[in-house]
Amino acid sequence: MYTSIRAFILLLILMTPLSGTASTMSDRISHATAIHLNEQADSASARWDVPALSPALLLPAPPVTAARFSLEQSPLPFMESHNTGATFDIAWVASCATPPPEAVTALDYAAGLWGTWISSTVPIEVRACWKTDLGSGVLGTGIPIRYIRNFPNAPQVDTDYPSALANALSGSDLQPELGDIRLEFNANLTWSFATTTPGSGTDFVSVALHELAHGLGFIGNMYVDSQYKAGWCGDGPPGYYGPCPTPYDRLVVDSADIPLLDYQADRFALAARLLGDANSGGPNTRVANEGTAAKLNTPPSWQWGSSLSHLDLATFGEGDNRLMLPTYAVTRHPGPVTLAMFQDMGWLRADGVPNVTTTGPLVVGVEQPADFTGALVWPAYAGQPVTYTWSTAEHAPLVHPGRTLTDIATLTWSTPGEKVLTVTVTDGVPFGNGASVAGAVRRTLVFDVNVNGPAQGDTNRAYTFQAQVTPDSAGLPITYTWEATDQPVVVHPTQNMTDSRALTWTHPGSKTVTVTAAIAGSAVQRVHTIQIEGIVFDQFIYLPLVQRQ
Numbered sequence: 001m002y003t004s005i006r007a008f009i010l011l012l013i014l015m016t017p018l019s020g021t022a023s024t025m026s027d028r029i030s031h032a033t034a035i036h037l038n039e040q041a042d043s044a045s046a047r048w049d050v051p052a053l054s055p056a057l058l059l060p061a062p063p064v065t066a067a068r069f070s071l072e073q074s075p076l077p078f079m080e081s082h083n084t085g086a087t088f089d090i091a092w093v094a095s096c097a098t099p100p101p102e103a104v105t106a107l108d109y110a111a112g113l114w115g116t117w118i119s120s121t122v123p124i125e126v127r128a129c130w131k132t133d134l135g136s137g138v139l140g141t142g143i144p145i146r147y148i149r150n151f152p153n154a155p156q157v158d159t160d161y162p163s164a165l166a167n168a169l170s171g172s173d174l175q176p177e178l179g180d181i182r183l184e185f186n187a188n189l190t191w192s193f194a195t196t197t198p199g200s201g202t203d204f205v206s207v208a209l210h211e212l213a214h215g216l217g218f219i220g221n222m223y224v225d226s227q228y229k230a231g232w233c234g235d236g237p238p239g240y241y242g243p244c245p246t247p248y249d250r251l252v253v254d255s256a257d258i259p260l261l262d263y264q265a266d267r268f269a270l271a272a273r274l275l276g277d278a279n280s281g282g283p284n285t286r287v288a289n290e291g292t293a294a295k296l297n298t299p300p301s302w303q304w305g306s307s308l309s310h311l312d313l314a315t316f317g318e319g320d321n322r323l324m325l326p327t328y329a330v331t332r333h334p335g336p337v338t339l340a341m342f343q344d345m346g347w348l349r350a351d352g353v354p355n356v357t358t359t360g361p362l363v364v365g366v367e368q369p370a371d372f373t374g375a376l377v378w379p380a381y382a383g384q385p386v387t388y389t390w391s392t393a394e395h396a397p398l399v400h401p402g403r404t405l406t407d408i409a410t411l412t413w414s415t416p417g418e419k420v421l422t423v424t425v426t427d428g429v430p431f432g433n434g435a436s437v438a439g440a441v442r443r444t445l446v447f448d449v450n451v452n453g454p455a456q457g458d459t460n461r462a463y464t465f466q467a468q469v470t471p472d473s474a475g476l477p478i479t480y481t482w483e484a485t486d487q488p489v490v491v492h493p494t495q496n497m498t499d500s501r502a503l504t505w506t507h508p509g510s511k512t513v514t515v516t517a518a519i520a521g522s523a524v525q526r527v528h529t530i531q532i533e534g535i536v537f538d539q540f541i542y543l544p545l546v547q548r549q
């Protein structure tokens with residue numbers, strides 16, 4: 001229900017190439033199909049050297065505002081016509097240095113390329129800074145300006161979406177007063193601003209594409225602190241506070257396919273994986289990466305701005321997926337793995353591959369049936385029957401063959417907790433771009449309410465009953481409705497996970513205390529029974545008497 005705009009201090013950095021130690025460069029270039037190096041170019045401009053570490057830079061916190069969203073009035077899901085690309089509104093920050101006109105043109109060009117790979121009906125607002133004091137080793141930086149969670153049509157509950165993605169998913173500018181992406185470029189470098197073909201000098205378009213990717217959501221906010229060597233997600237010691245988990249964080253698994261976020265109860269186990277075993281394992285990424293999760297950059301010591309939020313250099317250093325390496329690479333395309341990761345985060349791709357979009361409740365009560373819809377968004381779709389497969393905890397996979405553009409799955413969970421729902425769509429033959437299947441991931445909070453109180457009591461005495469919602473609703477408002485025998489109805493909206501009520505009965509008998517907890521339009525009801533005995537006073541004796549026919 002609430003937006004979260006928080007201080008965010010991690011910058012994702014690209015380092016300037018270092019001279020020397022480029023012995024394997026020519027060999028690598030020969031294998032890099034997506035590279036378009038000018039043969040006359042200064043070879044230093046394309047070196048892959050692993051750079052020296054740069055300290056993390058700090059950004060002041062953006063102004064904090066809050067907005068309420070109604071989860072009960074979600075807009076319609078993506079329409080087919082919506083995967084037609086995205087537009088960027090780029091503003092160069094006046095308080096920074098004045099960029100050369102070529103930089104302005106080149107950033108427009110890079111943003112235009114991203115606009116052909118992903119879709120949003122909401123223009124993506126970029127704040128770019130031509131920076132004279134960025135640090136000698138830094139080419140540029142890129143971050144989301146703000147994150148938003150639990151907005152209308154969010155696929156995953158309690159997940160901090162970069163605002164550009166949140167806007168795209170909801171189909172509206174959720175916080176129009178703020179921009180989406182902050183970019184910085186080092187004003188002191190010898191850049192090449194060439195657009196269609198890289199020239200000599202550091203290739204600005206490659207760097208811009210890389211930093212835009214971070215700002216669009218290619219960013220993990222889990223981290224390892226230097227003092228305790230422990231792993232954290234949004235709850236670490238002072239000095240870092242990034243919204244977490246992002247959609248990117250949600251996708252990270254270890255070699256055993258266990259989500260890293262599942263290790264939060266064991267900080268050292270989480271740290272161990274952030275320092276050596278982190279892979280992006282969404283359904284589309286696995287399809288694009290020969291069936292396996294994509295290995296992320298996990299050096300053995302935590303590197304701010306580099307660890308987790310890039311692809312592994314050894315794995316992807318020579319292929320088509322070099323844009324998001326931790327070190328500078330000249331390339332004009334993210335590659336299929338990186339774009340699949342964007343798709344797994346929730347971006348609708350505009351480059352012709354099949355997409356799956358979903359709708360459904362973010363929050364639902366236990367034992368309450370909920371409808372989820374899946375939709376195939378694929379320009380090349382020719383009407384052939386396709387199969388939707390829905391997978392989630394507590395259920396055998398639901399396989400729905402013979403469908404076309406949409407499908408509905410009605411699901412009911414009997415235990416509280418966050419439930420991951422994966423839907424995949426295939427027509428049985430390879431989809432476009434080599435993919436045989438497309439998928440999407442949702443995450444729904446299933447809640448329950450329990451009512452506790454005495455089972456027996458006496459007339460004219462107050463008894464306290466407590467209702468408790470599980471699990472933590474993460475700040476979503478809860479409305480408790482109390483209905484009890486011989487008592488007025490009480491409706492109590494609150495943010496609290498517990499609510500209580502003291503009740504007194506004047507007449508004996510079996511009394512029921514019914515609590516209905518409602519979150520985001522879904523309700524769970526539980527009944528507690530108390531047997532009230534009559535107390536002997538001077539004049540009256542009440543005997544509990546129940547006759548059943």
Ligand SMILES: [Zn+2]
Pocket residue numbers: 012013014210214305309310325326
């Ligand atoms: Zn980066």
